[in-house]
Amino acid sequence: xxxxxxxxxxxxxxxxxxxxxxxxxxxxxxxxxxxxxxxxxxxxxxxxxxxxxxxxxxxxxxxxxxxxxxxxxxxxxxxxxxxxxxxxxxxxxxxxxxxxxxxxxxxxxxxxxxxxxxxxxxxxxxxxxxxxxxxxxxxxxxxxxxxxxxxxxxxxxxxxxxxxxxxxxxxxxxxxxxxxxxxxxxxxxxxxxxxxxxxxxxxxxxxxxxxxxxxxxxxxxxxxxxxxxxxxxxxxxxxxxxxxxxxxxxxxxxxxxxxxxxxxxxxxxxxxxxxxxxxxxxxxxxxxxxxxxxxxxxxxxxxxxxxxxxxxxxxxxxxxxxxxxxxxxxxxxxxxxxxxxxxxxxxxxxxxxxxxxxxxxxxxxxxxxxxxxxxxxxxxxxxxxxxxxxxxxxxxxxxxxxxxxxxxxxxxxxxxxxxxxxxxxxxxxxxxxxxxxxxxxxxxxxxxxxxxxxxxxxxxxxxxxxxxxxxxxxxxxxxxxxxxxxxxxxxxxxxxxxxxxxxxxxxxxxxxxxxxxxxxxxxxxxxxxxxxxxxxxxxxxxxxxxxxxxxxxxxxxxxxxxxxxxxxxxxxxxxxxxxxxxxxxxxxxxxxxxxxxxxxxxxxxxxxxxxxxxxxxxxxxxxxxxxxxxxxxxxxxxxxxxxxxxxxxxxxxxxxxxxxxxxxxxxxxxxxxxxxxxxxxxxxxxxxxxxxxxxxxxxxxxxxxxxxxxxxxxxxxxxxxxxxxxxxxxxxxxxxxxxxxxxxxxxxxxxxxxxxxxxxxxxxxxxxxxxxxxxxxxxxxxxxxxxxxxxxxxxxxxxxxxxxxxxxxxxxxxxxxxxxxxxxxxxxxxxxxxxxxxxxxxxxxxxxxxxxxxxxxxxxxxxxxxxxxxxx
RNA sequence: GCGGGCGUGGCGGAACCGGUAGACGCACGGCACUUAAAAUGCCGAGCCGCAAGGCGUGCGGGUUCGAGUCCCGCCGCCCGCACCA
Numbered sequence: 001x002x003x004x005x006x007x008x009x010x011x012x013x014x015x016x017x018x019x020x021x022x023x024x025x026x027x028x029x030x031x032x033x034x035x036x037x038x039x040x041x042x043x044x045x046x047x048x049x050x051x052x053x054x055x056x057x058x059x060x061x062x063x064x065x066x067x068x069x070x071x072x073x074x075x076x077x078x079x080x081x082x083x084x085x086x087x088x089x090x091x092x093x094x095x096x097x098x099x100x101x102x103x104x105x106x107x108x109x110x111x112x113x114x115x116x117x118x119x120x121x122x123x124x125x126x127x128x129x130x131x132x133x134x135x136x137x138x139x140x141x142x143x144x145x146x147x148x149x150x151x152x153x154x155x156x157x158x159x160x161x162x163x164x165x166x167x168x169x170x171x172x173x174x175x176x177x178x179x180x181x182x183x184x185x186x187x188x189x190x191x192x193x194x195x196x197x198x199x200x201x202x203x204x205x206x207x208x209x210x211x212x213x214x215x216x217x218x219x220x221x222x223x224x225x226x227x228x229x230x231x232x233x234x235x236x237x238x239x240x241x242x243x244x245x246x247x248x249x250x251x252x253x254x255x256x257x258x259x260x261x262x263x264x265x266x267x268x269x270x271x272x273x274x275x276x277x278x279x280x281x282x283x284x285x286x287x288x289x290x291x292x293x294x295x296x297x298x299x300x301x302x303x304x305x306x307x308x309x310x311x312x313x314x315x316x317x318x319x320x321x322x323x324x325x326x327x328x329x330x331x332x333x334x335x336x337x338x339x340x341x342x343x344x345x346x347x348x349x350x351x352x353x354x355x356x357x358x359x360x361x362x363x364x365x366x367x368x369x370x371x372x373x374x375x376x377x378x379x380x381x382x383x384x385x386x387x388x389x390x391x392x393x394x395x396x397x398x399x400x401x402x403x404x405x406x407x408x409x410x411x412x413x414x415x416x417x418x419x420x421x422x423x424x425x426x427x428x429x430x431x432x433x434x435x436x437x438x439x440x441x442x443x444x445x446x447x448x449x450x451x452x453x454x455x456x457x458x459x460x461x462x463x464x465x466x467x468x469x470x471x472x473x474x475x476x477x478x479x480x481x482x483x484x485x486x487x488x489x490x491x492x493x494x495x496x497x498x499x500x501x502x503x504x505x506x507x508x509x510x511x512x513x514x515x516x517x518x519x520x521x522x523x524x525x526x527x528x529x530x531x532x533x534x535x536x537x538x539x540x541x542x543x544x545x546x547x548x549x550x551x552x553x554x555x556x557x558x559x560x561x562x563x564x565x566x567x568x569x570x571x572x573x574x575x576x577x578x579x580x581x582x583x584x585x586x587x588x589x590x591x592x593x594x595x596x597x598x599x600x601x602x603x604x605x606x607x608x609x610x611x612x613x614x615x616x617x618x619x620x621x622x623x624x625x626x627x628x629x630x631x632x633x634x635x636x637x638x639x640x641x642x643x644x645x646x647x648x649x650x651x652x653x654x655x656x657x658x659x660x661x662x663x664x665x666x667x668x669x670x671x672x673x674x675x676x677x678x679x680x681x682x683x684x685x686x687x688x689x690x691x692x693x694x695x696x697x698x699x700x701x702x703x704x705x706x707x708x709x710x711x712x713x714x715x716x717x718x719x720x721x722x723x724x725x726x727x728x729x730x731x732x733x734x735x736x737x738x739x740x741x742x743x744x745x746x747x748x749x750x751x752x753x754x755x756x757x758x759x760x761x762x763x764x765x766x767x768x769x770x771x772x773x774x775x776x777x778x779x780x781x782x783x784x785x786x787x788x789x790x791x792x793x794x795x796x797x798x799x800x801x802x803x804x805x806x807x808x809x810x811x812x813x814x815x816x817x818x819x820x821x822x823x824x825x826x827x828x829x830x831x832x833x834x835x836x837x838x839x840x841x842x843x844x845x846x847x848x849x850x851x852x853x854x855x856x857x858x859x860x861x862x863x864x865x866x867x868x869x870x871x872x
Numbered sequence: 873g874c875g876g877g878c879g880u881g882g883c884g885g886a887a888c889c890g891g892u893a894g895a896c897g898c899a900c901g902g903c904a905c906u907u908a909a910a911a912u913g914c915c916g917a918g919c920c921g922c923a924a925g926g927c928g929u930g931c932g933g934g935u936u937c938g939a940g941u942c943c944c945g946c947c948g949c950c951c952g953c954a955c956c957a
Contacts (some may be wrong), residue, residue, distance in 0.1 A: 005911095216952080219876065223953060230957080253957060266957090306955075332955045342957045350873080351955060430956060549952085605899085657897070658884050666884070670898055677911095678897090684912085727888095735886070735896035742896090745913095816892040821938040823892050861937050867891040871937050 006683035008647025012780040025119040033073035038064045041544030042079045045105040049112045051584040058652040065776035069800040077519040078120045080127035083443045084508045091474045098442040116648045124522045128511035134444040135465035136527040143566035159187040164478045191437040196558045200429040212577035217549045226430025230254035235315040243276040252338030257404030260393040261345040261366035266330035268340040274329045277311045291331045353383040436507040439479040443505030451492035451499040460493035513559035533569040538576040546580040582664040586635040588624035595634040649778035650676045656730040689748040696760035703758035714766035715807040769801045818869040819851045842868045
């Protein structure tokens with residue numbers, strides 16, 4: 001019989017409509033089943049979805065559908081990370097209002113996502129630019145302000161002169177703005193901050209409680225938080241050399257054990273001591289100016305030579321009043337870290353060594369590496385920072401560095417200097433507070449007022465939301481809210497007098513720091529419904545790009561802590577499981593200097609060499625490297641085109657099949673076609689067998705050998721695919737399904753209406769299992785096949801195949817026989833065979849007999865179920 | 873510079889605890905069906921060799937009955953951080 005080709009263009013929209021009408025993917029918090037929250041990072045509504053989205057959402061959808069089949073009550077929502085610069089850029093370039101631009105993009109992208117057939121609960125959808133959402137974000141801000149977690153301070157900021165806004169440190173890449181690419185300048189402004197440093201210790205420690213996160217991401221966060229334990233040491237300044245009112249200098253060090261190797265002190269150019277010393281020293285003033293200039297770009301810092309300026313100031317060594325060290329102002333000391341002052345121990349720190357060599361300072365080794373002769377050991381051009389024994393260090397001599405640390409700390413903690421201890425243990429973090437002020441229009445307004453008489457006043461809760469004005473002018477650069485004729489004018493909620501609105505809006509990372517919580521009760525009046533939040537959170541499986549390994553994930557972890565402190569939820573960590581998927585990459589093509597889109601390229605292959613022609617012009621073009629899909633290189637493939645020609649299932653299947661999900665996947669035309677061929681093959685195999693197995697007598701299922709063989713394959717595949725999906729090994733699950741279908745094609749080849757009833761029953765069962773296995777990945781095809789097999793309802797609402805454990809065990813196993821570790825034959829024995837039985841059988845086998853040639857084996861290794869190795 | 877990861881056929885990749893290396897897919901070759909092509913089905917294929925056999929998981933060593941997997945030393949590629957005291 002013939003089966004019509006499967007036509008996704010007709011089938012997919014039909015089932016999407018049916019699922020919609022049945023509210024199939026709508027989630028209720030109190031529905032039965034253990035909760036499971038699967039979430040993919042929500043998209044920025046840039047205009048159209050791209051293949052990266054397809055891959056990300058296909059993965060999440062497989063997990064959601066699989067968990068649903070396993071009986072979980074699954075929450076799988078979707079929304080829009082909708083505030084941000086591109087909307088304003090569009091407004092400036094095309095004179096479209098940011099809101100209109102954004103909501104139109106959302107409409108387009110929602111339709112695209114719907115065409116993918118994702119099992120999302122769309123009733124929970126929101127955009128972060130919805131007044132409803134940012135209203136609650138403003139409530140959170142006020143709560144955080146009250147708890148002291150939001151505050152204002154004057155700070156040096158990274159100013160992006162193109163976007164005319166402030167950037168977080170993390171948004172500055174190589175001294176350039178992450179979005180505009182413009183050289184970032186340094187400016188002083190009063191900014192709003194979130195006190196993420198309050199949680200530095202906890203954010204670090206709790207990383208150990210996240211076993212289902214990639215080690216890589218945990219490590220990146222650990223490095224970012226940058227904890228270091230050290231000692232604050234106060235150095236007395238030699239009175240005759242010190243500037244007036246300055247008698248001491250505090251230094252932070254993680255190596256107090258090397259204190260006897262110190263040969264200089266250095267302070268940052270911005271250090272008060274430097275400023276003081278410069279008052280009477282124009283040359284120093286000039287040096288400080290020079291440091292500030294090179295200090296603006298990170299690039300310059302990298303290449304900048306380590307330079308210092310020797311002040312006349314001398315510091316007194318904490319353990320020897322007669323030992324005085326020079327104080328330098330140095331360009332490599334950062335005011336932002338520690339105390340902005342260091343002591344240099346050249347023998348055991350490369351940077352200090354470089355500095356000491358340049359300025360001819362003493363280099364005294366104080367840590368003797370193991371097995372070195374103390375009289376012979378010296379430092380030349382490389383500092384020694386390894387373990388060893390302290391020497392040249394008076395009371396520390398003979399100690400290990402860690403013991404030396406303790407000894408110095410104890411002694412200085414108990415040494416009095418001007419009425420307080422000279423040393424104090426201190427934990428330092430690299431992490432800084434999160435600057436959230438942005439001088440932009442398209443963001444969540446910070447709900448605060450500036451009153452002439454009351455100062456900075458939070459907006460009253462009943463006055464929220466502070467809505468963005470609709471009438472806005474984008475003709476000029478800078479913050480449009482600043483220029484608005486009336487929006488800024490408001491009444492002070494405290495005194496009722498004239499007040500001025502804060503015109504800063506929040507960093508869009510704030511929006512994405514709690515959306516996962518909002519999804520649990522998207523219509524709640526308060527930011528969350530704590531009951532719903534506590535029921536659903538944490539997110540069991542979060543899936544997204546590695547590019548958010550630090551910022552978004554760290555901010556979200558902070559927000560959960562802040563929200564807990566404010567009573568909005570009771571949760572320690574937002575994301576229990578995290579998975580970072582790889583990118584979608586594609587070959588590049590260029591015609592001279594111009595990039596050419598894959599849609600305009602024809603590849604031919606002759607004698608193993610691939611060459612490319614441009615379709616529109618027929619000209620020969622160059623095949624370039626495989627790179628991340630990007631508009632600039634034109635190596636993009638539009639999901640709409642793929643779905644239109646092959647269907648969503650094919651696109652999803654291919655995205656999941658080729659590469660492990662955490663690695664990059666190469667999009668190739670041949671690959672998609674392969675996926676599409678598989679769709680057709682499966683449809684054909686199933687379609688041809690279906691009429692013969694319809695109405696098979698289920699009771700007869702295990703009656704004959706062929707039927708049992710088929711059942712074994714089916715049940716094993718089901719068990720294997722489940723295991724693969726649990727581990728997010730989608731590529732392996734797919735390989736297994738391929739094998740299954742290959743096997744089915746053979747098993748069911750000669751099937752007819754007259755076939756053995758048990759075989760027909762087993763065939764029906766196997767096909768039903770197959771459909772359930774592909775359902776998470778190819779939901780439309782699965783549903784269509786479900787119907788062909790004569791089943792009712794939606795396969796998406798059915799359970800995972802029940803696995804008959806007895807079918808997973810073999811009666812016989814085939815063991816490889818090795819002679820001297822090389823495989824030389826096979827041995828089939830009963831699965832229950834004892835070690836002795838296997839030994840006997842092995843020794844009797846032809847291969848072993850031949851290898852022994854009448855002699856005795858030197859050794860015989862038998863690992864039941866695994867291997868036999870004969871050493872001769 | 874520091875930290876992390878990865879090197880397996882022509883390609884993407886399998887191989888879970890040290891136990892049959894190369895599953896599955898792509899590309900390729902052969903055959904069948906066809907007037908022909910496409911589509912489809914079947915078969916083949918790590919490399920060398922007619923074969924027997926030998927060699928094979930970046931390179932060199934080691935542990936082990938047995939190493940892609942563990943250890944040591946190199947080489948190459950990718951990613952993150954980068955004057956952090």
